[in-house]
Amino acid sequence: MNILVLNAGSATVKFQVVVTDADRIAGDQDVKLLRGQIERIGGEAVITIRNLDGSTRRTTAALRDMRAAVDWLVGYVTDPESGTGLTARGDIHAVGHRVVHGGEQFRSSVRVDDAVLRGIEENVELAPLHNPHNLRGIEATQRALGAGVPQVAVFDTAFHHTLPEHAYLYAIPYPLYRRHKIRRYGFHGTSHRSIAYRFRKITGRARSDVRIVTLHLGNGCSACAIRGGVSIDTSMGFTPLEGLVMGTRAGDIDAALLDYIAAKEGLSMSQVESMLNSQSGLLGISGLTNDMRDLLAEANELQDRRARLAIDIFCYRARKYVGAYLAALGGADAVVFAGGVGENSAEIRARICEGLEWTGLRVDHEANAALVGGREGRFSAHGSSLEAWVVPTDEELLIARDTYRVVSGMALPG
Structure with a gap:
C-alpha cells in the first residue's frame, strides 16, 4: 500500500511517501520513496525533497495556503519524473495525518470520518496552535484526492492514555477534571512509541x-x-x-x-x-x-x-x-x-x-x-x-504503519 504521510503546521507541511503492508511491517522492510517539507506556505514557499537514492532537491513555488501546498505535493508525488513510481493520484492508496491532540476520546489511531473531524475540532481549545492546522491538512487532502481515498488520524496523545490516574491527574479540585478534562495528556507519543518499538527490535x-x-x-x-x-x-x-x-x-x-x-x-x-x-x-x-x-x-x-x-x-x-x-x-x-x-x-x-x-x-x-x-x-x-x-525516532513510519493497519482492518498494537 502506498501511503502519503502528512504533518501539517501553520505555514509548513512535512511529508513522506511510504510503501508498507503486513509482510513489510513484520519484516521491517517498509520502503520510504521520498520525504521532505514545504515551508513558508502563504507566499513563495520553499520546498525540500529527499529521494530514495539519498539525493536532495530544493525548489520554490507560490503556494497561498495549505490547499495549494497539498495540491502541489500530490502533483509532484504522482509525476513520473519524481521517481516514486506513482503516476496517478489513484496510486496514493491512503493518507496518514499526525494530529497533536485527541483529548480523552481518541485512544488510538482512527479512520477519518465526519464524527472524527468533529472530535478533532472539539479538541481545538486544548491545542489551539496545532489542531486547526492538522484539520486544514486533512481537509486539503480530501479535496485533492477525493472522498474515496481513506485518511487516518494518528494522535500524539494516544500513546499516553495508559497513564494511571495518579500520574495523569493534577492535585487541583477534582470537579475541574470532571467538568473540563484538565489532566496530563502528554505529547510526542508517536515518537516515544517509535523509540520503544525500535529499542525492542535492536536489543x-x-x-x-x-x-x-x-x-x-x-x-x-x-x-x-x-x-x-x-x-x-x-x-x-x-x-x-x-x-x-x-x-x-x-x-x-x-x-x-x-x-x-x-x-x-x-x-x-x-x-x-x-x-x-x-x-x-x-x-x-x-x-x-x-x-x-x-x-x-x-x-x-x-x-x-x-x-x-x-x-x-x-x-x-x-x-x-x-x-x-x-x-x-x-x-x-x-x-x-x-x-x-x-x-x-x-x-x-x-x-x-x-x-x-x-x-x-x-x-x-x-x-x-x-x-x-x-x-x-x-x-x-x-x-x-x-x-x-x-535510537533515532521515526514518527512518519509509525504513522504509515498505523494507517495501513486501520485501513486494512489489521489490529493496532496494544
Missing part, C-alpha cells in the same frame, strides 16, 4: 520485559517512562509547555509566576503564556538562540556565560527527570535518546548522563562520539547496569 528484548526512559530532545522536548511497551508517565502535561526546558518553552515553572509576571510587566495572561511558549527556554536564558548547536559553539568557543547557563539548565532538568522516572519504574534497562538534539549531540548526551553513575550508568565516550547523523547504538560502557542508547 531482541520482549515487550513485556522492557523498562526504559525515553528522551525526545529537539526544539520540543519530553521524557517518558515506559514499562512493558506502554507509557506510565510523561513530562508534558495538559499542554506541551510543561516538563523539560525546550528551545523556546520554559518547561516546569511555579504557576503563581503567571500572575506575578503579568502584574510586574503589565501583560495580559495570554501574553505571559505566549512568552513562556515562544520566548523562554534556551532562547530566553541565553538571549541568543534556541538552536543547541549554536549555543554549544558560543559556550565552547566564545565562553559565553549565558549560553553555558542555558545548556547547564537544559541538561540538569533532563537528568532530574531521568532520576524521577527511574524511581517511577522501580529501575530501568536503559535511557534512550532521540530527537534532533538527542540523536546528534554527543556532548549533550554525555552531560545529561554525568551524575548518573549511582544508577550503574557509565558512558563510553568514544562510542558516544560516533553516534551522530542518524546512527543508532549503545554508548554506555561495557558492564553498565543501566544502559544508554541512541
Whole structure:
C-alpha cells in the first residue's frame, strides 16, 4: 500500500511517501520513496525533497495556503519524473495525518470520518496552535484526492492514555477534571512509541520485559517512562509547555509566576503564556538562540556565560527527570535518546548522563562520539547496569504503519 504521510503546521507541511503492508511491517522492510517539507506556505514557499537514492532537491513555488501546498505535493508525488513510481493520484492508496491532540476520546489511531473531524475540532481549545492546522491538512487532502481515498488520524496523545490516574491527574479540585478534562495528556507519543518499538527490535528484548526512559530532545522536548511497551508517565502535561526546558518553552515553572509576571510587566495572561511558549527556554536564558548547536559553539568557543547557563539548565532538568522516572519504574534497562538534539549531540548526551553513575550508568565516550547523523547504538560502557542508547525516532513510519493497519482492518498494537 502506498501511503502519503502528512504533518501539517501553520505555514509548513512535512511529508513522506511510504510503501508498507503486513509482510513489510513484520519484516521491517517498509520502503520510504521520498520525504521532505514545504515551508513558508502563504507566499513563495520553499520546498525540500529527499529521494530514495539519498539525493536532495530544493525548489520554490507560490503556494497561498495549505490547499495549494497539498495540491502541489500530490502533483509532484504522482509525476513520473519524481521517481516514486506513482503516476496517478489513484496510486496514493491512503493518507496518514499526525494530529497533536485527541483529548480523552481518541485512544488510538482512527479512520477519518465526519464524527472524527468533529472530535478533532472539539479538541481545538486544548491545542489551539496545532489542531486547526492538522484539520486544514486533512481537509486539503480530501479535496485533492477525493472522498474515496481513506485518511487516518494518528494522535500524539494516544500513546499516553495508559497513564494511571495518579500520574495523569493534577492535585487541583477534582470537579475541574470532571467538568473540563484538565489532566496530563502528554505529547510526542508517536515518537516515544517509535523509540520503544525500535529499542525492542535492536536489543531482541520482549515487550513485556522492557523498562526504559525515553528522551525526545529537539526544539520540543519530553521524557517518558515506559514499562512493558506502554507509557506510565510523561513530562508534558495538559499542554506541551510543561516538563523539560525546550528551545523556546520554559518547561516546569511555579504557576503563581503567571500572575506575578503579568502584574510586574503589565501583560495580559495570554501574553505571559505566549512568552513562556515562544520566548523562554534556551532562547530566553541565553538571549541568543534556541538552536543547541549554536549555543554549544558560543559556550565552547566564545565562553559565553549565558549560553553555558542555558545548556547547564537544559541538561540538569533532563537528568532530574531521568532520576524521577527511574524511581517511577522501580529501575530501568536503559535511557534512550532521540530527537534532533538527542540523536546528534554527543556532548549533550554525555552531560545529561554525568551524575548518573549511582544508577550503574557509565558512558563510553568514544562510542558516544560516533553516534551522530542518524546512527543508532549503545554508548554506555561495557558492564553498565543501566544502559544508554541512541535510537533515532521515526514518527512518519509509525504513522504509515498505523494507517495501513486501520485501513486494512489489521489490529493496532496494544
